[in-house]
Amino acid sequence: MCLALPVKVIEVGCGPAGDWAMVDLGGVKKEISLALLDDVQVGDYVILHVGYALSKLDPEEAERTLALFSEMSESVAAAS
Amino acid sequence: MKYIDEFRDGEVAKTLAFKIARLAQPERSYSFMEFCGGHTHAISRYGLSDLLPPNVRMVHGPGCPVCVLPIGRIDMAIDLALHQGVILCTYGDTLRVPASEGLSLMKAKARGGDIRMVYSTLDALQIARDNPERKVVFFAIGFETTTPPTALAILQAAQEQMRNFSVLCCHVLTPAAISQILESPEVRQWGTVPIDGFIGPAHVSTVIGSRPYEFFAEEYRKPVVIAGFEPLDVMQAILMLIAQVNEGRAEVENEFARAVSRDGNQKAQDRVAEVFELRREFEWRGLSVVPYSALMIREKYGSFDAERRFKMDYKSVPDNKACECGAILRGVKRPQDCKIFGTVCTPENPVGSCMVSSEGACAAHYSYGRYKDMTP
Numbered sequence: 001m002c003l004a005l006p007v008k009v010i011e012v013g014c015g016p017a018g019d020w021a022m023v024d025l026g027g028v029k030k031e032i033s034l035a036l037l038d039d040v041q042v043g044d045y046v047i048l049h050v051g052y053a054l055s056k057l058d059p060e061e062a063e064r065t066l067a068l069f070s071e072m073s074e075s076v077a078a079a080s
Numbered sequence: 081m082k083y084i085d086e087f088r089d090g091e092v093a094k095t096l097a098f099k100i101a102r103l104a105q106p107e108r109s110y111s112f113m114e115f116c117g118g119h120t121h122a123i124s125r126y127g128l129s130d131l132l133p134p135n136v137r138m139v140h141g142p143g144c145p146v147c148v149l150p151i152g153r154i155d156m157a158i159d160l161a162l163h164q165g166v167i168l169c170t171y172g173d174t175l176r177v178p179a180s181e182g183l184s185l186m187k188a189k190a191r192g193g194d195i196r197m198v199y200s201t202l203d204a205l206q207i208a209r210d211n212p213e214r215k216v217v218f219f220a221i222g223f224e225t226t227t228p229p230t231a232l233a234i235l236q237a238a239q240e241q242m243r244n245f246s247v248l249c250c251h252v253l254t255p256a257a258i259s260q261i262l263e264s265p266e267v268r269q270w271g272t273v274p275i276d277g278f279i280g281p282a283h284v285s286t287v288i289g290s291r292p293y294e295f296f297a298e299e300y301r302k303p304v305v306i307a308g309f310e311p312l313d314v315m316q317a318i319l320m321l322i323a324q325v326n327e328g329r330a331e332v333e334n335e336f337a338r339a340v341s342r343d344g345n346q347k348a349q350d351r352v353a354e355v356f357e358l359r360r361e362f363e364w365r366g367l368s369v370v371p372y373s374a375l376m377i378r379e380k381y382g383s384f385d386a387e388r389r390f391k392m393d394y395k396s397v398p399d400n401k402a403c404e405c406g407a408i409l410r411g412v413k414r415p416q417d418c419k420i421f422g423t424v425c426t427p428e429n430p431v432g433s434c435m436v437s438s439e440g441a442c443a444a445h446y447s448y449g450r451y452k453d454m455t456p
Contacts, residue, residue, distance in 0.1 A: 001145045001173050001439060002118050002225040002283040006083035026081045033202060036228050036348045045083060047286055047339050050171070051200030052229045054348065055286040055339050057083060062338035069092045069312060 004049035006057055007032070009042055023048065083338070087310030088126075096315040097131040103322050109135040112321050113411055114279040115258060117144030117439025118309040124444035126311040136318065139411040140444075142257055143281060145222045146173045146437035147409060148364045151397040153250050154179040156387075157219045160248065161185070161193030164390055167211060169204035170219040171226075172197045177436050180397050201233035208237070208245040217386045221250045225283040227375065228348035231355040234377065234384045248386040249377050252362060254284050255292045256373035260364075261410065262300050275411070277321040279314065280306035282336050289344025293332045301330040308336040355381055363396055365433055366409025405432035408441050415442040416453050422446055 011022035012034070019035045023046070033052045034040050046053035104110060114120055120140045123129060129138060142148050154177050161168040168185070175186045175197065189195040194214075198204050201218060208216035220230040230247060237245045258278065280293050285306045293304040303324035307317035317335045324331060334340055355378060362374030377385040386392065399405060403425070404418035415421050415434065425431040427443050434440035438447070 001171070001222055001437065002116065002143075002281070004225065004283045004286075006081070008082070033232070035232050036345060036351070038347060047283065049225055049283060050229050051202050052232070054225065054228070054283065055345055058338050062083060065313075065316070065335065065338060066086055069089075069096070069316070 002049070004047045004054060006045050007048045009040055009044045009046060009053075012040060012042055021046075021053070084310065087308065087312045089312065092312055093126075093131065093315055096312065096319060100131075100136065100315065100319050100322060101133045103319060103326065104133050104136050105326060106133075106135065108325075109137070110276050110322060110325060111137045111139055111274055112277050112279060112318060113139040113141045113261070113275045114314070115141035115143040115254065116279075116281045116284070116309075117147065117437060117444075118282060119279055119307065119314055120144070120441055120444050121439045122309055122311055122314050124448040127448070128311060128314055129449070131315070132318065136322070138318075139275060140408070140414075140441035141261065141278075141411060142364070142366055142409040143223065143254065143284075144434070144437050144439040144441075145226070145252065146177060147405065147433040147440045148252065148257070148366060149174070149177060149221055149250060149433065150363045150365045151179055151399065152363065152395050153221075154185065155397060156392055156394065157185060157217075157248055158183055158188045158193070159392070160217050160386065160390060161188050161195050162191065164215070165194075166215040166217045167194045167196060167207060168217050168219055169196050169198045169207055171199075171221065173437050174219060174221060176430060177433050178400075178430060201229045205233055205236060205242075205245065208242055209240075212244060214244060216245050218245070218247045219250070220247050223252060223254050223281070223284050224287045224352075225281075227251045227352050227356070228287060228345070231348075231351040234355050234381050235351065237384055238381060243383075246384045246386040246389050247377065248392075249356070249375060251356070251375045252364065253373050253375070254281055254288070255295070256370055257364065257367060258293075258296055260367045260370045260373070262296070262302070275302065276325050277303035277305070277330075279317045279321070280304045280332070282307060282309045282313070282339070285334075285336065285340040285344065287345050287348050290332050290334050290340055290342050291344070297330045297332050303330045303333070305333045306336050306340055308339070354378075363394070364409075365399065366406040400431050403432035405434045405442075408434055415445040416450070418442070422450055
């Protein structure tokens with residue numbers, strides 16, 4: 001029910017009120033509402049839920065989490 | 081897809097499993113509740129339980145909106161569709177939930193009810209615009225993730241002065257449900273679910289932030305780790321919870337920092353506060369009546385409230401006697417402990433709501449885990 005997906009914003013300022021965006025979802029293009037988010041730029045990744053962008057993805061935080069995983073691979077490799 | 085595939089890497093999962101096994105102390109046992117159905121689904125789908133040592137157990141929580149929706153609420157929606165002549169718009173999740181008299185929304189549709197599955201509240205609004213002579217009701221269920229889109233729909237309808245659109249509001253609140261699990265007398269009485277920590281919701285938390293969980297960490301001394309819905313997110317959260325338990329810490333940590341901040345989405349929270357207020361009480365399947373655990377539409381937007389408009393009253397309806405959904409939703413029983421699991425009750429013919437949604441503990445176990453239980 002709370003299913004939501006990270007999608008890439010490829011166009012902003014769409015729709016009658018200008019608060020819609022075109023997003024790319026693994027090759028599928030879809031118009032979504034940005035009414036719940038401010039300052040969304042083309043190229044941003046947002047979390048899409050039932051037609052609305054709920055939050056922006058922070059690429060630096062994502063990198064940090066991934067780095068944490070790989071850091072661990074190294075420490076495990078070193079330990080074994 | 082970016083931000084999904086990296087978080088499903090099998091090799092990294094093995095590393096995390098190794099790390100978890102090393103950190104978990106053999107002399108103690110760890111029980112963590114994943115509150116959200118999204119996590120339950122990920123744990124079953126990716127077989128994460130099999131990657132955990134035997135003394136680390138995941139208890140499935142009640143965070144599946146379809147599963148906690150009581151029969152009486154579905155009955156109200158069916159009544160609107162069959163007897164009030166409305167177009168009832170609903171998310172697909174609710175269609176197969178069993179209601180009174182052997183009905184479900186799907187069966188009510190077969191009996192001629194005008195019930196339409198929508199992806200978004202935007203679609204429900206469009207149906208109302210396209211059918212000005214018909215009354216259109218949106219059946220709104222879900223936790224904090226799904227509430228802001230409903231709030232926006234009501235604000236939009238108000239702005240357009242739509243007279244034929246209203247909402248049957250069944251939105252519920254995550255923190256209230258967690259409190260109920262920690263506080264409810266049944267859980268104390270059963271005494272069989274010692275929960276050492278929680279995996280906190282992913283997308284609910286994008287809206288409400290991590291701050292609301294600080295209360296549980298402080299008041300109940302339970303660690304909370306907010307995690308994304310991908311398998312590596314869940315594994316990492318389990319690792320962080322074990323570390324907290326070992327070190328005697330009870331803090332809120334955020335594994336899903338790529339999408340969740342401490343304060344959440346303020347704009348979404350403002351829209352929700354504008355349209356909704358706390359409901360004095362709401363019945364949950366499995367948790368019974370929980371005070372201040374749900375939302376209702378404010379008087380100001382009362383003309384968009386289907387309960388006011390159609391003068392509806394909620395009537396509580398007991399669950400099927402054989403169904404163990406109540407105990408499963410509280411974490412005191414597992415799906416396979418239910419007598420009718422997988423025999424009478426299947427995803428094709430669900431008796432209880434936990435078998436309906438793919439996020440329900442029973443449906444998730446049926447789809448991905450049940451063969452493990454079979455003895456040759």
